[in-house]
Amino acid sequence: MTTEVRVPALGESVTEATIATWFKKPGDAVAVDEMICELETDKVTVEVPSPVAGQLAEIIAAEGQTVEVGALLATISDAAADAPAQPDRGNAAEPAQPAPAAAPPSERENLTAVTVPALGESVTEATVANWFKKVGDDVKQDEMLCELETDKVSLEVPAPAGGVLREISAAEGATVAPGDRIAMISGSADGMVEPALRPQESTKPDPAEAAASRRDTEDSPAARKAMAEAGISRDSVTGSGRDGRIMKEDLARSSPAAPEPAPPAADSAPPAAPARAPSPAEDAAREERVQMTRLRQTIARRLKEAQNTAAMLTTYNEVDMSAVMDLREQYKTLFERKHGVRLGFMSFFTRACCHALKEVPEVNAEIDGTEVIYKNFVHMGIATGTPSGLVVPVIRDADSLSFAEIEKAIAEKSLRARDGKLSMGELQGGTFTISNGGVYGSLMSSPILNPPQSGILGMHKIEQRPVVVGGEIVIRPMMYLALSYDHRIVDGKGAVTFLVRVKEALEDPRRLLMDL
Incomplete structure (x- = not known):
């Protein structure tokens, strides 16, 4: 049946x-x-x-x-x-x-497959970034075996059972999908390693041969060329790069005389001819190709899609930061003592943007086919730089949060973003974005939209500049603001009005308290 x-x-x-x-x-x-x-x-x-x-x-x-x-x-x-x-x-x-x-019961019952876990909504593949274990290593249940990198977050894969890592099916750099088998672990049901199933020591490759094989594929091109010209063995050089990768500067440390074979010959030779330009092949030998991470590939693709899809335009203004800086200086100690978080500029800009989005709702909307979706809430995206690239964690319902709640949310999400611990849900659903290029010294820029959003505010470096106030030239801390918007849904009048409302709220923060 x-x-x-x-x-x-x-x-x-x-x-x-x-x-x-x-x-x-x-x-x-x-x-x-x-x-x-x-x-x-x-x-x-x-x-x-x-x-x-x-x-x-x-x-x-x-x-x-x-x-x-x-x-x-x-x-x-x-x-x-x-x-x-x-x-x-x-x-x-x-x-x-x-x-x-x-099959023999001992083999069938004691082999456990390690598979790629679910990666989150709309994420269908990942890249194996690092293996923390190698074949033959003992592993404990829930011990981290490897790290996977998707186009949005990184996640670690734990061992489903204790035992010995018998096989690695997906090497570093391999692309895998949810459910793919990436390794096999042998061990008993209680996590104890079966001695009969442990890989035999005699079958393991010689360490020197393994190192030579690995270096043959991982050494930088410049180092390989220099070692070939000088006749230096790889085994005599200690690599400082990733996974023992030999770099050109390692030759000088391992063999001081090897990297400089040419100068002695030049001293005894007739005066050298003028230096010739290096050939393309010689230039190529000094180059190094590195595979883009999945996050960087996604950033590149999405930014180009934004340029190709939206009718993107940028309008600029400048804001006098004196009032915000004075208010922050006056209350920062009391604020941190009461709320346990520092009072920064981002909470002022977040509240100012939420205030302006209520007056100009099309900046907080998005286009879906032939329809416009107006959002009656503000999920604020805060662009954050990480070692892997730019990510945009989302603070949900930012328009209903206090200054302290905004500062706590920004601090917590920024820390987890740098550690690669953000979940997929925390990176989705934003309705508007703020990007602060001023922390890197940017004086002025045109930020690119984060689709399907219709607006993004660019903050920049605060500089002391001469401005005219009440008919007199005075020195004030000034910042350029930039609003990039989708001209398909936001008219120039709406974009300028939005930026002016942000400027007014920052130059007189009392407006935020009185909803003016």
């Missing part, structure tokens, strides 16, 4: 899903309501249980395949009904030997 497993109802307006992971393979025994696979939609992740107990006979839809509601996923056979049929195959001597047909 065979039972069909089909795609269940996925929710209102959801008609299809993608097979993310199969938890079972053909031939495996399954129990009633045991989860056999996982489906991903554009909104949720759904696990599919087994409707009956038996044996998974066939998988119809493979991982990565898109299926519609009601589509056939797999078939399950009744193990009890199928069992009597087994002795009828072959001659009479075969029923006495059923055990050899199966």
Whole structure:
């Protein structure tokens, strides 16, 4: 008897899903309501249980395949009904030997696959960034094995069981999808390592040979060229680069005389001819190619899409920061003592933008086909620089938060952004963005929109400049402001009005308290 497993109802307006992971393979025994696979939609992740107990006979839809509601996923056979049929195959001597047909129990029960976890909504692949363990290493349950990098966040993959890392299926730099097997761990159910399954010491490659093989592929081109010209062995040089990568400057430290073979010959030779320009091949030998991270690739793609899609325009203004700086200086100690967080400029700009967005709502809207979606809330994106690139964590309902709540949210999300610990949800749903290039010394710039948003405010460096106040020239701390906006939805009048309202609120912060 065979039972069909089909795609269940996925929710209102959801008609299809993608097979993310199969938890079972053909031939495996399954129990009633045991989860056999996982489906991903554009909104949720759904696990599919087994409707009956038996044996998974066939998988119809493979991982990565898109299926519609009601589509056939797999078939399950009744193990009890199928069992009597087994002795009828072959001659009479075969029923006495059923055990050899199966794999040795010790191997089947003690091998655990390490798979790529779900990466978040709309994220379908990742790159293996680092392996913290190598084949043959002991691992404990939940110990971090490797780090995956997506186009938005980085995440670590823990060991599902204790044992010995027997196999690495995806090397560093490999692209993997959710559910892909990336490693295998051998060990008993309680996490104790099986001595018989541990890799034999005699089968391990010689350390010197492994190092030579690794360096042959990882050394910088300039270092390889210099070692070849000087006749230096790789084993005599200690690399300072990543994973022991030999850089050109390492040659001077490891072999002081090796990197400078030419000067002695030049001293005894006739006067040298004028230096010739290096050839393209020689220039190439001094170059180094580094693969772009997935985050950097996504940043490049999204910024170019913004330029190609939106009718982007930028308007500028300047603001006298005297009032904000005086207010901050007056209350910063009391503010930090009461709220446990420093009073910065970002809370003033966030509140000023929320105030201006209420008057000019189209700056807080987005285009969806032929419709305009006006947001009656402000999810403020704060652009944050990290070692991996620019990310934009979102502070939700920023228009309803106090100065202290905004400062706490910015501090917490900025720290987690630098550590690569932000979740997917914290990077999605923003309605407007603030980017502070002034922290890097930028005097003026034109920020690029963060689609599908229609506006982004650029802050810049505060400089003491002469300005005219009341008919007199005075020195004031001034900052240039830039608003980039989508001209398809925001007219010039609305953009200028928005920036003027931000300027007025910052030059007289009392307006924020009185909602003026």
